[in-house]
Amino acid sequence: MAPPPSVSRPGTRLSRRLKATFWFFIPFVALAVVWIITVEMTGVAMRTFPQLNDVRDAIGDLWSTGDLFTHVGSSLRRVMIGAILAVITAVPFGILLGSNRWAAAFFSPLLRFSVALAGIAWIPLATLWLGYGERAVIFIVWNAMFFAITYNAMLGVQRIPTELWRAARSLGTPRWRMFGEVFLPGALPNVVTGLRVGLGYGWRGLVAAEVVATSSGLGYSIFQAQQFYRTDVIVAMMVIIGVLWLITDRALLAPLERRTVERWGMKAVTA
Numbered sequence: 001m002a003p004p005p006s007v008s009r010p011g012t013r014l015s016r017r018l019k020a021t022f023w024f025f026i027p028f029v030a031l032a033v034v035w036i037i038t039v040e041m042t043g044v045a046m047r048t049f050p051q052l053n054d055v056r057d058a059i060g061d062l063w064s065t066g067d068l069f070t071h072v073g074s075s076l077r078r079v080m081i082g083a084i085l086a087v088i089t090a091v092p093f094g095i096l097l098g099s100n101r102w103a104a105a106f107f108s109p110l111l112r113f114s115v116a117l118a119g120i121a122w123i124p125l126a127t128l129w130l131g132y133g134e135r136a137v138i139f140i141v142w143n144a145m146f147f148a149i150t151y152n153a154m155l156g157v158q159r160i161p162t163e164l165w166r167a168a169r170s171l172g173t174p175r176w177r178m179f180g181e182v183f184l185p186g187a188l189p190n191v192v193t194g195l196r197v198g199l200g201y202g203w204r205g206l207v208a209a210e211v212v213a214t215s216s217g218l219g220y221s222i223f224q225a226q227q228f229y230r231t232d233v234i235v236a237m238m239v240i241i242g243v244l245w246l247i248t249d250r251a252l253l254a255p256l257e258r259r260t261v262e263r264w265g266m267k268a269v270t271a
Contacts, residue, residue: 055232071216072218074214079202083198086145094149094191098154098187099183115148115151119144119204123212126140126209145201148194152190156188156189159190164186192253196254200249
């Protein structure tokens with residue numbers, strides 16, 4: 001007996017995944033081809049812009065010396081700490097704002113204003129307050145993510161159906177239980193979306209802060225390479241940053257967002 005139409009066969013699911021993977025990588029292959037042809041035809045010197053094989057060799061050299069692991073490890077550690085701090089501070093604050101219309105009305109303009117300034121614009125103040133080093137960079141990552149996550153958490157609470165609020169209140173649900181049983185679950189899809197967006201801001205803030213405030217990390221290595229006109233190393237680090245972000249987004253954040261949205265009954269499709 002054939003399976004019901006709503007049940008996907010394993011072969012069909014595998015075919016869809018392979019097709020999605022194919023179309024995901026096609027733009028990068030096209031970019032690499034255009035890159036190779038353009039540099040070859042223009043004859044531009046590596047000091048101005050490297051050829052693809054120069055970038056490959058630079059990554060190989062960084063790998064063999066161990067510098068790649070040092071810089072990647074430093075940057076990932078700072079991003080992880082900053083992201084954790086942003087989540088544990090922004091989510092409760094955003095839910096608190098969303099559950100109080102007067103607080104939401106007061107803080108919404110400030111949040112929208114702060115999103116535009118978050119991250120890079122705070123680097124001069126971060127170095128004045130915290131000095132040069134780990135703390136300043138982690139602060140910038142936290143700052144870059146905090147406002148995006150807060151704003152999305154607030155919107156998530158505001159989108160919870162009014163009937164659900166009233167039902168919980170009519171049953172005499174205490175405020176603290178409302179947070180864990182109504183507000184947090186209802187806001188979770190928006191929170192994950194805010195985390196996905198905010199982490200992109202966090203990476204940008206990290207790179208800029210490492211240029212100024214530290215002596216290790218991917219941003220610092222870009223700055224050092226610029227001093228010696230090593231465009232191959234600069235582009236190599238840019239590629240590594242992009243790959244790290246894509247891995248995080250596609251392997252962790254996008255599936256988490258999709259499952260969260262589906263779990264709470266909103267059948268949106270995440271990219």
